[in-house]
Amino acid sequence: MLRAIMDFIFGPVEEYPAGNTDDQGTTTAVAPPSEATTPSAQEPEPEIPEGWWTPAEPPVTRPPSYRGRVQPVDVGLYDELKGFLADPNLKLPQVPQVTQELLSLLDQDNVSFARAAEVAQRDSVITAEILRIANSSQFRGIREIRRLDMAFARLGVKQLRSVLLGVTMKAIAIHTGGNKKSLGEQLWQQSMASAAASAGFAQRYDLGPEDAFMAGLLHDIGMLVMLKLIHDFQGRGHQRITLSMFYALTEEWHEHLGLRLADSWNLPSPLPELIGQHHTFPKIDDPLWKLRSIVMLSDATCALLRYARYVPYDLFALPAAQKLCFAKTPANCKFLADLERDVRKRVGGSTLS
Numbered sequence: 314m315l316r317a318i319m320d321f322i323f324g325p326v327e328e329y330p331a332g333n334t335d336d337q338g339t340t341t342a343v344a345p346p347s348e349a350t351t352p353s354a355q356e357p358e359p360e361i362p363e364g365w366w367t368p369a370e371p372p373v374t375r376p377p378s379y380r381g382r383v384q385p386v387d388v389g390l391y392d393e394l395k396g397f398l399a400d401p402n403l404k405l406p407q408v409p410q411v412t413q414e415l416l417s418l419l420d421q422d423n424v425s426f427a428r429a430a431e432v433a434q435r436d437s438v439i440t441a442e443i444l445r446i447a448n449s450s451q452f453r454g455i456r457e458i459r460r461l462d463m464a465f466a467r468l469g470v471k472q473l474r475s476v477l478l479g480v481t482m483k484a485i486a487i488h489t490g491g492n493k494k495s496l497g498e499q500l501w502q503q504s505m506a507s508a509a510a511s512a513g514f515a516q517r518y519d520l521g522p523e524d525a526f527m528a529g530l531l532h533d534i535g536m537l538v539m540l541k542l543i544h545d546f547q548g549r550g551h552q553r554i555t556l557s558m559f560y561a562l563t564e565e566w567h568e569h570l571g572l573r574l575a576d577s578w579n580l581p582s583p584l585p586e587l588i589g590q591h592h593t594f595p596k597i598d599d600p601l602w603k604l605r606s607i608v609m610l611s612d613a614t615c616a617l618l619r620y621a622r623y624v625p626y627d628l629f630a631l632p633a634a635q636k637l638c639f640a641k642t643p644a645n646c647k648f649l650a651d652l653e654r655d656v657r658k659r660v661g662g663s664t665l666s
Contacts, residue, residue, distance in 0.1 A: 360643075361641055361642065361643055361646055362643070362646050362647075362650075364646060364649060364650055364653075365617055365618060365649070365653055366617060366628045366629070366646070366649050368617065368625030368626065368627070369625070370625040371625065372625050372626060372627030372630070373624065373625060373626060373627065374626065374627055374630050374631050374632070376616075376624055377624065378564065379557060379560040379561040379563075379564050380561050380564055380565060387555065387558055390554075390558070391558060391561070391562070394543070394546065394554070394558075394562060395562070395565075395566075397542070397546060398539075398542065398562070398566050398570065403542070403573075405538060405570075405573060405574050405577050406481075406485050406537075406538060406541055406574070407577075408481055408578050409436070409481065409484075411432060411433065411435050411436040411439060412436075412439070412477050412478075412480070412481055414432045415429055415432055415433060415439070415473075415477055416474065416477060416478075416579075418432065419470050419473060419474055419477075420581075424470060426462045426465035426466050427462045429461075429462070429465055429473075430460070430461035430462040430464075430465060433461055433465075434461060438480060438484075439476075439477065439480055440461060442476055442479075442480050443461060443464050443465070443468070443473070443476055444458065444459070444461070444464050446468065446472075446476055447463075447464035447467050447468055448464075452467055452468060452472075469523075471521075471523040471524070471527070472523060474527065475508075475523070475526055475527050475530060478527075478530070478531060478578075478580075479505075479530060482501065482504060482530070482531075482534060482537060483501050485497070485537050485538075485540075485541050486498055486500055486501035486537055486540070487501070496540060496556075496559075497537065497540055500533075500536050500537055500540060501537070502620055502660055503533070503615055503620050503621045504529070504530050504531075504533060504534075504537075505530070505659065505660045506614075506615045506618065506620035506621075506656050506659075506660045507529040507530070507532070507533070507608070507611045507612060507614075507615050507620075507621075508526045508527070508528075508529035508530035509526070509529070509655060509656045509659040509660060510529060510610075510611035510614045510615060510652060510656055511525040511526060511528055511529030511607055511608055511611040512525050512526040512529065513648075513652045513655055513656070514607040514610055514611060514637075514652075515604075515607055517648060518603060518607065518637060520603060520604065520607065524604070525604065525607060525608075527584065528583075528584065528587050528604055528607075528608055529608060529611050531571075531575075531580070531584055531588060532571070532587055532588050532591045532608050533567065533571070533591075533612075534571045534574055534575070534588060535563075535566070535567030535568055535569070535570040535571025535572075535574065535588065536563050536567045536571075538567070538570045538571065538574050539559070539562060539563050539566060539567055539570060540559070542570075543559060543562070560622075568588070568589055568590060568591065568592065569589070571588040571589065572585055572588055572589030574588075575588045575589070583601055583604070586601060587601060587604065587605065587608065591605060591608055591609070592609075594609075594632050594633070594636075595636070602636065603637070605633075606633040606634075606636045606637050607633075607637070609631070609632075609633035610628075610631065610633045610634055610637065610639065613626040613628055613631055613633075614628070614649075614652070614656075618653060618656065618657075620656075620660065628649075629641040629645075
C-alpha cells in the first residue's frame with residue numbers, strides 16, 4: 314500500500330538489478346547509469362602534443378624544386394655539366410679492393426667470418442669501424458670484443474654489409490671536403506639520419522630494420538656521386554659550381570647516377586630498384602610500396618629535424634604517411650618524439666642551420 318502511494322506521488326521508481334550471477338553463484342555488481350556514461354559527458358579525447366613534426370611555417374606536402382632557379386648566366390655551364398653527366402663512359406667512384414672482397418665473401422652461402430676477418434685486417438679504417446660498432450651500446454654483449462671474427466659473428470651479414478658500404482660512402486663524402494664542415498659531410502650525416510629513421514619506421518610497420526637501414530643509407534647515394542663528379546669537374550679548372558646549381562643538378566640526376574653506381578657496385582636487390590626510383594610515389598601493385606613509403610617519410614623527417622635542407626613538411630598529410638595510415642595520434646606523436654632521440658643518438662653531430 315505504501316509503495317502504491319509513493320508511486321502515485323513521485324511516479325514509478327526504476328529498480329536496478331543487484332547484479333549478475335554466474336554458474337558458480339558469484340554475483341557481479343551492475344552499476345546504474347550515470348552522467349559519466351552518457352554521450353554528452355564522455356571523457357575528452359587525449360590531447361595530441363605538438364613537437365618537431367609541427368612546422369612553424371606554412372606546411373607543404375611537396376619538396377621545393379631547384380630546377381628553375383639556375384640563373385640565366387649559368388645556363389651554359391649547366392648544359393655542359395648535363396652533357397658531362399650523361400657520358401656513358403663517366404668514371405664512377407669505385408668500391409675499394411678490400412671492401413669488394415669482403416662483400417663477395419658475405420654473399421656466399423656459408424660465410425667464413427675467420428676468412429673475412431683476415432681480409433678486413435688489411436684495412437685499418439674498416440677494422441676500427443667494425444670493432445667500434447660491435448662494441449657500441451646497440452650491439453654490446455657481456456664482454457668487449459677485440460677479435461674481428463667475433464665482431465663479424467656478433468653483427469651478422471646484413472649489418473656488416475651496411476658497415477662496409479657506409480665506410481665507402483663516408484670516404485667519398487669526406488674526401489670532397491675542406492677545413493670547415495663540407496657539403497660532403499652534411500650529405501653523409503643526412504644519409505645516416507635517414508638510415509636511422511628508416512629503421513625506426515620499419516619496426517613500427519613490421520619490416521626488417523636492417524634492410525630499412527640499408528635502404529635509408531644508400532637510396533640517395535647518387536647525391537654523393539654527384540658531389541664527387543662535380544668536385545673532379547671543378548678540379549680540372551672549370552668554373553665553380555654554385556650550391557643552387559648543385560641542387561638543381563642533383564634533383565635531375567641523382568637517381569640516374571645512383572642506379573648506375575648500384576649496378577657498378579653489384580648491390581643486392583631491392584636496392585637498385587629503390588635507389589633508381591625513390592621520389593616517385595609507389596603504385597598499388599609495387600611490392601616495395603611499404604619500403605618506398607618509409608624512405609619518403611624518413612626523408613621528410615630528416616628535413617624537419619634539419620639533417621637535410623629544411624622543408625616545413627606537413628608530416629601526417631604526406632602521401633607516404635597516408636599510404637602507411639600514419640595519422641596524427643598521441644601514440645604516433647610519442648613514437649616521433651622517441652624517434653628523434655634515437656636518430657640524434659645514432660647520428661650525433663650538429664644539424665644544418
